[in-house]
Amino acid sequence: MYEKFFGFTEKPFQLVPNPNFLYLSTKHQNALTYLEYGLSEGSGFILLTGDIGAGKTTLVRYLLNKVEKDIEVGVLFNTNVDSDELLALVMQEFGLTSSLASKSAYLDIIFHHLIERYAHGKRVLLIIDEAQSLSVSALEEVRMLSNLQTDDQLLLQVMLVGQPELKRKLNAKGLTQLSQRIGVHYHLGTLSHEETREYIAFRLQKVGDALDIFDEGAMDLVFQASQGIPRVVNLLCDTALVYAYGESASRIGADVVSQVIRDKEGFGLIQQGQVDEPAVPTEAIDLSGVAFVDQDPRIAALEAKVNWLQVQIESQLTQANERGVQSTERLIAELSGLVTKEREKSEKLLLERGKLLATIDEHQRRARSESPYEISLVAEESAQKSVPERSAEQESPAEPKEKKWYQRIAGSIK
Known part of the structure; x- marks a missing residue:
């Protein structure tokens, strides 16, 4: 829009990362x-x-x-994924495919790709941008990939790029093994006051000859508002060029930048920068004497296969532990069900026992309430059934049967 007005070949302060516009400050060069x-x-x-x-x-x-x-390079920008999705993205980035959507299948294909690259004297580099968004499980999966190596050669190098919280995340207890493998670390700080002025001039020079569009006061305000953060510098300068173009002004002073700052602050687009952290690299991994093709490819392949099997075993153990937890939970559920059934059975038996005891008590109560006469009569009748009847010759003809019955009753009453 304003390029022709200012004589630019293209916009000098675009927000899209463009390596052709990289200003190598001291920090960036380091x-x-x-x-x-x-x-x-x-x-x-x-x-x-x-x-x-x-x-x-x-x-x-x-x-x-x-x-x-x-060096074959793969770059991942989408990091809001889990461990399985991360492996799928790695596959896609290196042009690999699999008929099976499983972690073990992905690892196997990636491993064979790394072996094939190694056999041809190639190195493989995986760059993960915005790595602070990776979950702990995804970062651990990245560490698992780094286990693929021969005795003296890593099959995969990984570059993690992210905001300061990435370093804090890597210091977490669960990622100790990964953090210990970091050979080089650098924290990229912000631009100084003088570097900000040079940055603006460098960008203007890349697109034309008008190096004095921003006066001293304007550049001072840009630094104060941006705190030396290049992206914010681009945002302020690009908007200032739009404002100047709208007013047909060939120069940009402090008043224009002040208006831009007020407008951007209203949208929360300008934030305070953070204090630079010292750029202290960790101790680099000593891999002196490493050769890519000096080793016998067959031996290298066998060594890599051993390392691959170690990765597979670790993965299988993790899955087995997960299955063990699930089996334990199912066993507990089954035991709980058995306990419930046994409790119900015991309660049912206790209820039946109570009913039986009540029936016995009722019979005993009724037995105690019967009269002595009824008891004796019942006993006598029982005795008569057990004594054989006398023959007609044995019976006294003078005593009729009615009298004997009367006498029995009388004897019972006495």
Whole structure:
């Protein structure tokens, strides 16, 4: 829109990371040196941190333009994924496919791809941008990938790029093994006052000859509002050019920048920068003497296969532990069900026992309430049934049967 008015070949302050517009401040040059060192020395993990908008992604893209041809590079930008999705993204980035959507299948295919690259003297680099968004499980999966190696050669190098919270996350207890494998770390700080002025001039020079569009007061305000964060500098300068173009002004003074700052603050687009952290690299991994093709490929393949089996065993153990937890939960549920059934059975038996005892008590109560006459009569009748009847010759003819019955009754009453 304003390019023709100011004589620009293109917009000088675009927000899209463009390695052609990378201004190599002292901090950016140091960061680039550390990253190149980590790559050349074969460090398993390389860590680059910096505040939002500090220029991390632009620096990485600049580095990729300088990477040797023997390095195959994959870059992941979508990091809000779980461990399985991360492996799928790695597969996609390296152009790999699988008919099975499982972690073990993904690992197997990635492993064979790394072996194939190694056999041809190639190195493989995986760059994960915005790595602070990775879950702990996804970061642990990245560590598992780094286990793929021969005795003296890593099959995969990983570069983690993210905001300062990435370093704090890596210091968590569960990621100790990963953090210990970081060979190189650099924190990219913000621009100084003088570097901010040079940054603005550098960008203007890339698109034309009008280096004095921003006066001294305007650049001072840009630094104060941006705190030296390149992305915020781009935002303020680009908007200032739009405002100046709208007013047909060929120069931008402090008044224009002040208006831009007021407008952007209203939308919360300008934030205070953070204090720079010292750029102290961790001890680099000593891989001196590493050769890519000097070893017998067959031996290297066998060594890599052993490491791959170790990765598979660790993965299987993790899955077995998960299944063990689930089996234990099912066993507890089954035992709880059995206990409930036994309790119901016991309660039913107790109820039946109570009914039986009540019946026995009722019979005993009725037996106690019967009269002595009824008891004796019943006993006499029982005795008569047990004594055989006398024959007619034995009976006295003078005593009729009615009298004998009367006498029995009388005897019973006495």
